[in-house]
Amino acid sequence: MKKLDLERLSLKLDHRALRLTYPDEVEYLLPDQVFHTDKDAYLKRQSYKQFISAPLETRTLGKWLRCLSAYQPEYQVLPKYRYPSAGGLYPVQTYFSVKPGGVNGVEAGLYYYHPLKHRLVQIQVGHTLPDELFGFKHKQIVQQAAFYIFLVGKMDAIEPIYGEYSRDFSMMEAGYMGQLLMEEGTDNGIGLCPMGHLGGIEKYRDLFQFDDNHIFLHCFIGGSISPEQTKRWGSVTDAPKSEDQVNSLTEFLMQKLPYYMVPSLFNILDSIPLTVNGKVDREQLSSIQGKNVGLFREIALPRTETEKKLIDILQEIFQIREIGINQTFFELGGDSLLAVRLLSRIQEIFQLELSLRVLFEKKTILDLAKYIDVLEGAIEFSGTEAVEEGAL
Numbered sequence: 001m002k003k004l005d006l007e008r009l010s011l012k013l014d015h016r017a018l019r020l021t022y023p024d025e026v027e028y029l030l031p032d033q034v035f036h037t038d039k040d041a042y043l044k045r046q047s048y049k050q051f052i053s054a055p056l057e058t059r060t061l062g063k064w065l066r067c068l069s070a071y072q073p074e075y076q077v078l079p080k081y082r083y084p085s086a087g088g089l090y091p092v093q094t095y096f097s098v099k100p101g102g103v104n105g106v107e108a109g110l111y112y113y114h115p116l117k118h119r120l121v122q123i124q125v126g127h128t129l130p131d132e133l134f135g136f137k138h139k140q141i142v143q144q145a146a147f148y149i150f151l152v153g154k155m156d157a158i159e160p161i162y163g164e165y166s167r168d169f170s171m172m173e174a175g176y177m178g179q180l181l182m183e184e185g186t187d188n189g190i191g192l193c194p195m196g197h198l199g200g201i202e203k204y205r206d207l208f209q210f211d212d213n214h215i216f217l218h219c220f221i222g223g224s225i226s227p228e229q230t231k232r233w234g235s236v237t238d239a240p241k242s243e244d245q246v247n248s249l250t251e252f253l254m255q256k257l258p259y260y261m262v263p264s265l266f267n268i269l270d271s272i273p274l275t276v277n278g279k280v281d282r283e284q285l286s287s288i289q290g291k292n293v294g295l296f297r298e299i300a301l302p303r304t305e306t307e308k309k310l311i312d313i314l315q316e317i318f319q320i321r322e323i324g325i326n327q328t329f330f331e332l333g334g335d336s337l338l339a340v341r342l343l344s345r346i347q348e349i350f351q352l353e354l355s356l357r358v359l360f361e362k363k364t365i366l367d368l369a370k371y372i373d374v375l376e377g378a379i380e381f382s383g384t385e386a387v388e389e390g391a392l
């Protein structure tokens with residue numbers, strides 16, 4: 001995991017979007033409050049970031065796209081859809097960019113999905129959108145993809161009624177459509193990943209034969225998925241190794257916490273138990289037995305008398321047992337107040353008056369111990385005369 005991913009993870013774990021609730025507030029517990037009861041319903045809507053190489057069959061594509069097609073009920077003038085639209089105007093269009101070999105029986109190219117005819121209308125032959133469209137980060141998923149979907153707002157279909165709200169309303173409609181496409185996709189062996197950034201798609205407006213009324217709203221990268229992928233979240237082949245996760249987590253925590261607070265043992269869980277409020281259920285968490293991974297760092301034990309004495313002092317100051325000679329005073333959570341305590345204890349034990357500067361210069365406990373040994377040796381050598389620190 002990279003630093004940015006960890007920042008993101010820590011933001012997610014904060015659950016900032018959840019309203020804070022207080023014990024004196026009235027809460028109605030809803031029946032069937034067990035979270036994740038219907039795992040399949042959650043799995044169905046997941047984002048797929050890996051696709052298998054099997055091309056899609058036209059039959060499968062057709063069955064899937066039925067979810068966007070119009071239905072003409074009896075005694076109704078206008079067709080109905082499985083997703084809502086402000087004022088029933090349905091301004092959002094669906095375009096497919098099919099990659100070479102992506103869909104058996106469909107030539108690579110750009111297509112408009114006609115919801116009344118339930119047909120793919122060819123607009124451009126040959127897949128001309130580059131793999132770099134979605135940036136380097138998405139290179140792998142783009143390479144495995146069979147097609148891209150673009151949801152596009154046709155503004156003149158909505159603006160006469162909703163004016164300045166038209167873009168927002170169209171965006172909401174695109175959201176409803178996306179949910180449907182994702183859920184129905186899983187049922188048909190088709191995976192989708194929503195793309196927040198439309199990349200440089202504006203450059204390709206001409207390919208779509210768009211005028212000023214068309215606005216790109218949202219897009220998806222899609223392809224075939226295996227049945228196995230629909231039964232679990234995330235990538236099937238690239239599940240990160242627990243040891244790698246632990247190393248990255250440790251690195252991340254080292255930047256945020258004093259060393260002594262960084263855990264040396266991690267417990268890897270499949271998921272974090274949540275309360276009905278959606279907060280981390282700490283009680284349940286402490287009782288779960290996950291996979292233990294650690295110790296990520298060796299505690300180097302003291303060997304000399306000076307090292308042992310220094311470790312004793314630090315254990316007393318920081319009230320922690322596990323301190324190694326390869327650690328520094330500041331890593332352990334030392335600050336200026338604790339530094340004064342440490343220096344005064346050193347004076348008591350070693351009869352040496354050290355300055356604060358030494359703690360910065362002699363970084364590890366090992367270095368500090370060596371420094372003290374040299375000072376003591378020098379004192380012995382010169383009898384009772386005081387030795388200048390700077391002379392060493």
Ligand SMILES: Cc1cc2nc3c(=O)[nH]c(=O)nc-3n(C[C@H](O)[C@H](O)[C@H](O)COP(=O)(O)O)c2cc1C
Nearest residue numbers: 045046047048049138193194195196197218233234
């Ligand atoms: C508006 C939006 C933009 C997104 N953009 C990206 C993206 O650029 N790259 C990506 O890998 N996933 C993207 N996603 C997918 C999210 O990463 C995914 O929905 C989220 O991690 C939750 O995982 P899940 O959908 O499998 O439950 C986007 C999702 C949404 C709704």
